[in-house]
Amino acid sequence: MKKIIFSLLLTVGAVSTASAVEGDAEAGKVKAGVCGACHGATGINPNPTYPDLAGQHEAYIVKQLADFKSGARTDVMMAPMATNLSDQDMADLGAFFASQKRASERADAPAADNNAPAAVAAPGNVEVVTSTAAKAIYAGDVKSGQEKSAMCVACHGADGNSLVAMYPKLAGQSASYLAKQLADFKSGARKDPVMVGMVAGLSEKDMQDLGAFYAVQTPTEGVGEASEIGQKLYFGGDAKKGVTACVACHGVKGKGMAHAGFPGIAGQNADYLKKQIASFRDGSRGNDRNDMMRNIAIKLSDSDIDELVNYMSSLK
Ligand code: HEC
Ligand code: HEC
Ligand code: HEC
Known part of the structure; x- marks a missing residue:
C-alpha cells in the first residue's frame, strides 16, 4: 500500500503495455483496499458508474492501469489512483481482480440494479449507506x-x-x-x-x-479566505507524503460525488471542516468506509489542514 501514492500530476512517458512482471494475487488483495470504495472489495459494485473488475482478463487490467498512469486513458477518478502504482503494483492488482469470480458466477451476487446494496458497506447502517x-x-x-x-x-x-x-x-x-x-x-x-x-x-x-x-435546499456561498497552497493540495495532493488529491473524491467544484458517498465540502463552514479533518486525523471520527479519510488526514500537517480549510470554505 505504501507505494500507492496518488497525485493528479500526469506522468509523461511511454505508454507501457502489459509488463513482464509476475503478479501476486495475495499481495494484490492488500493493495486493492483503496479500490474497494468504488469497485467493491472483490471487484464488483452494482452501482453502474463503476466497471466490474472481478474475473476481468489480467493483462487487460494491467494495461488499463498503465494507460491511466501515462495519461493515454483519461478519467478524473482513475488518474490519481494509478499515478503512483509501480509495475509490480499493477501486476498484483491485475492478478487479484482476475482471480475473483464474476458477478454471474456468484450464487449470492447482488442483483445488477441501481438499488441493490453495494459490495462494501459498513456494519450497522447497511440499509442507508448502500442506497x-x-x-x-x-x-x-x-x-x-x-x-x-x-x-x-x-x-x-x-x-x-x-x-x-x-x-x-x-x-x-x-x-x-x-x-x-x-x-x-x-x-x-x-x-x-x-x-x-x-x-x-x-x-x-x-x-x-x-x-x-x-x-434539495440551495447552499449559500462560502465565505472562507481562499488559499493558493490549499488549492494546490486539493487538486494535486502531495506525492511525497502520500496524500491523495482531494479532487479525486470531492470533485472539481467541491460538490462531492453523491453516488459514491463522497460528501460535498464546497463553501462549508471553516470551523466545522477543520474539526472534521482533525477528527479523522486523530481517529475520533472513524465512520469513513475503508479508512478512506483517515488514511489521508493522518498525513496532513496542521498548516496543510488550515490551507485546505481556507480553500474549501471559500468555494462558491
Ligand atoms: C474514486 C473511485 C475509484 C477508485 C477509488 C478506483 N477506481 Fe478504477 N475506475 C473508476 C471509474 C469511474 C472507472 C471508469 C473510468 C472510465 O469511465 O473510463 C474505473 C475504471 C477502472 C479500470 C478499467 C476497467 C475497464 O473495464 O476498462 C480498472 C482496471 C480500474 N478502474 C482499476 C482500479 C484499481 C486497481 C483501483 C485501486 C488502485 C481503482 N480502480 C480505484 C473509479 C475508481
Ligand atoms: C478516496 C476518496 C477521498 C479522498 C481522496 C478524500 N476524501 Fe474526504 N471524504 C471521503 C469520504 C468517503 C468522506 C465521508 C465519510 C463518511 O462519513 O461516510 C469524506 C469526508 C470528508 C470531510 C467531512 C465532510 C463533512 O461534511 O463532514 C472533509 C472535511 C474531507 N473529507 C476533506 C478531504 C480533504 C481535505 C481531502 C484531501 C486532502 C480529502 N477529503 C480526500 C473520501 C475522500
Ligand atoms: C444543538 C445543535 C444541533 C441540533 C439541534 C442539531 N444538530 Fe446536527 N450537528 C450539530 C453539530 C455540532 C454537528 C457537528 C458534529 C461533529 O462535529 O461531528 C452536527 C452535524 C450534523 C450532521 C453531519 C453533517 C456532515 O456534513 O457530516 C448532520 C447530517 C446533522 N447534524 C443533521 C441534523 C438533523 C437532521 C437535526 C435535527 C433532527 C440536527 N442535526 C439537529 C448540532 C446540532
Whole structure:
C-alpha cells in the first residue's frame, strides 16, 4: 500500500503495455483496499458508474492501469489512483481482480440494479449507506423531511444553511450521505454529544426524509479566505507524503460525488471542516468506509489542514 501514492500530476512517458512482471494475487488483495470504495472489495459494485473488475482478463487490467498512469486513458477518478502504482503494483492488482469470480458466477451476487446494496458497506447502517443517491432521494420525502426538521433549525438553520461556524451546513449535501451520517450518529459509528441526542428517536425513514429535504435546499456561498497552497493540495495532493488529491473524491467544484458517498465540502463552514479533518486525523471520527479519510488526514500537517480549510470554505 505504501507505494500507492496518488497525485493528479500526469506522468509523461511511454505508454507501457502489459509488463513482464509476475503478479501476486495475495499481495494484490492488500493493495486493492483503496479500490474497494468504488469497485467493491472483490471487484464488483452494482452501482453502474463503476466497471466490474472481478474475473476481468489480467493483462487487460494491467494495461488499463498503465494507460491511466501515462495519461493515454483519461478519467478524473482513475488518474490519481494509478499515478503512483509501480509495475509490480499493477501486476498484483491485475492478478487479484482476475482471480475473483464474476458477478454471474456468484450464487449470492447482488442483483445488477441501481438499488441493490453495494459490495462494501459498513456494519450497522447497511440499509442507508448502500442506497444510491437517487434511491435515497426518492425513498425520502421532502415534505415530511421539512416537518421533521423543526428540531434541527436552531443549529442548522431553517433551510440547512447554518450561520454558526461550528455547525455544518446541510443544504445541497447528498441525501444518502446525510442519511448515513444520521444513522452513524445513532449507531455510535460517528460520535458527537449533541447529535447523538438529536437522532435517538429517528427511524430510518425519518433519516431519509431529512436527507431528501436538505439535499434539495440551495447552499449559500462560502465565505472562507481562499488559499493558493490549499488549492494546490486539493487538486494535486502531495506525492511525497502520500496524500491523495482531494479532487479525486470531492470533485472539481467541491460538490462531492453523491453516488459514491463522497460528501460535498464546497463553501462549508471553516470551523466545522477543520474539526472534521482533525477528527479523522486523530481517529475520533472513524465512520469513513475503508479508512478512506483517515488514511489521508493522518498525513496532513496542521498548516496543510488550515490551507485546505481556507480553500474549501471559500468555494462558491
Ligand atoms: C474514486 C473511485 C475509484 C477508485 C477509488 C478506483 N477506481 Fe478504477 N475506475 C473508476 C471509474 C469511474 C472507472 C471508469 C473510468 C472510465 O469511465 O473510463 C474505473 C475504471 C477502472 C479500470 C478499467 C476497467 C475497464 O473495464 O476498462 C480498472 C482496471 C480500474 N478502474 C482499476 C482500479 C484499481 C486497481 C483501483 C485501486 C488502485 C481503482 N480502480 C480505484 C473509479 C475508481
Ligand atoms: C444543538 C445543535 C444541533 C441540533 C439541534 C442539531 N444538530 Fe446536527 N450537528 C450539530 C453539530 C455540532 C454537528 C457537528 C458534529 C461533529 O462535529 O461531528 C452536527 C452535524 C450534523 C450532521 C453531519 C453533517 C456532515 O456534513 O457530516 C448532520 C447530517 C446533522 N447534524 C443533521 C441534523 C438533523 C437532521 C437535526 C435535527 C433532527 C440536527 N442535526 C439537529 C448540532 C446540532
Ligand atoms: C478516496 C476518496 C477521498 C479522498 C481522496 C478524500 N476524501 Fe474526504 N471524504 C471521503 C469520504 C468517503 C468522506 C465521508 C465519510 C463518511 O462519513 O461516510 C469524506 C469526508 C470528508 C470531510 C467531512 C465532510 C463533512 O461534511 O463532514 C472533509 C472535511 C474531507 N473529507 C476533506 C478531504 C480533504 C481535505 C481531502 C484531501 C486532502 C480529502 N477529503 C480526500 C473520501 C475522500
